[in-house]
Every structure is written in structure tokens, then in C-alpha cells.
Amino acid sequence: MADTVRKLSAAAASVLVLALFVLGSKPVAEGLFSAPWDKLAHLLYFALFAGLLHVGLGRTRRSALVGAVLLGMADEINQIWLPGRSASVGDFLADALGAALVLSIAWYIAYRRTA
DSSP: OHHHHHHHHHHHHHHHHHHHHHGGGSGGGTTSSOTTHHHHHHHHHHHHHHHHHHHHTTSOHHHHHHHHHHHHHHHHHHHTTSTTOOOOHHHHHHHHHHHHHHHHHHHHHHHHHHO
16 A cells, blocks of 8 residues: 555656646746745645655655755756746745745654654
8 A cells, every 4th residue: 555655646746747847838837827826836836746756755855855956946947948937046945945844744744653
């Protein structure tokens, strides 16, 4: 059962990566969320990605955080070349914050179980 959950989580994280780059490059992605809701969308998307990656990798918070941060950087760099899109430090910070928040919650839950 645990192995199945890990595989499904890793697959779902992979789908999020594909969706980010494939759907994010479509014209409909331009202005999909207006400020300040775009930052919340970034935070939630990367929190979900980091959580799925955390479970998919076998509960390694550091690797999940690094993976989410690297994906956030890649997404912002990719947006430099997309018409109507722009790279943003604020978006990247929202990405990293979402990942850090969900992984902090995962750490707290693991800590409470052992305490």
C-alpha cells in the first residue's frame, strides 16, 4: 500500500510538472490569475507539488524542497521566452514559500508522531 501511494504521488508530481510547462505555455495562461491572487496560486501549486514530491520520494523533505525550488526557478526562466508572460522574483518567492510551508507542516507532523 505504501509503495503504491509513493508511486501515485510521484506520478501526480510529474503531471504537475508537465502541466506547468505545457499548459503554462498556452495563451490562456496569460493573466489567468490577477494580482494578488496569482501569488496565492503559485503558493498553492508549489505546496501541492512539494507535498506530492515529499511522499513520492519517500518522505525526504530536503529533496522535495530542492526539487520544488528548482522547478520554480525553471518555470520563471521559461516565462522569459513566452509571449505575454514575464519572469518574476515575487512569483518565485511564492513558489518557494508554498513548498517550505507544506514541508514544515510535514516536519511538524513527523515530529509530533515521534514525541
